[in-house]
Amino acid sequence: MPKIPVVFTFDKRIILGAAVAIKSLVDTANPDTVYDIYVYHPDIDKKTINEFVKMLEGTRHSITFEYINKTRFKDAPINRHGSWTEIVYYRLLIPELLPQYDKVIYADTDVLFKKDLSDVYNIDISDYECSAVAMELNNEDMVCHKYFPENKNEFTYISSFIVFNNKKMREENFVQRVFETIKNFNSRLKFFDLDTLNITCNKIMNLPYRYGVFQSLYYNDDISKAWEYSFLKHVYTDEELLKEKAETVMLHYAGKLGKPWRRKNIPADYREYMDKIPKSLRRFTFRDIRKRLFSKI
Helix, strand or coil, X not given: CCEEEEEEXXXXXXXXXXXXXHHHHHHCCCCCXXXXXXXXXXXXXXXXHHHHHHHCCCCCCEEEEEECCHHHHCCCCCCCCCCCCHHHHHHHHHHHHCCCCCCEEEECCCEEECCCCHHHHCCCCCCCCEXXXXXXXXXXXXXXXXXXXXXXXXXXXXXXXXXXXXXXXXXXXXXXXXXXXXHHHHXXXXXXXXXXXXXXXXXXXXXXXXXXXXXXXXXXXXXXXXXXXXXXXXXXXXXXXXXXXXXXXXXXXXCCCCCHHHCCCCCHHHHHHHHHCCHHHCCCCHXXXXXXXXXXX
């Protein structure tokens, strides 16, 4: 069976979320799907790595951890006191990091997989550098994202789920262009990796919204009540959003509701996977506990 490479990038602060994402990924795989999982990180210890390896023991899937020094992005803008550190840029190194693969899937860790990824992996993107989910019309009236006149894409694409055409990106020196974008736009970058991807690459293929459904839309019976609806409605019709919601492949816990493990009332489907992961990986950081104490939901 051919392997599907899937990449995650995270550090020691988000072990719980990453364990849930990876566990849901392998549990929802089709019987003939084999995932070759890679984790790129700056600080995860061997004991924790072994716990992830043990979690996948007895499955047909594999997981490999590889260290990347943060200094690779020492000149890139980051949120030094928040969650957006140098690690958010690691995904943009994928064409370089996995030369043995011509196509690779990247996914964030604040997600829950609902279905198998073989369909999206097999989409023909040979004419594109990558494929991602369109989030907002790219113009001066943007509600959520930052407008860059230099961005030539019709839409702004979210960077939480990307299928990389590694072969084409290597041929077109994508990684080199990433560092040029970081250098040239530096302090103007607001969403860091997202802005960098959209500015650097104008050969992005649209993926169905089911590969990046926001939690506020997913859990709300009335999709118009979701905060993200204010900009999604200019990209998708209500019928399209409802159809994609019903066919959700990856549920993304982004937005004002915050991370599910930091809530007083954790969504039932997420709680189910929290209970499935090993206790050794069910780690709450001080920040997690503090946010949970002050959570209003």
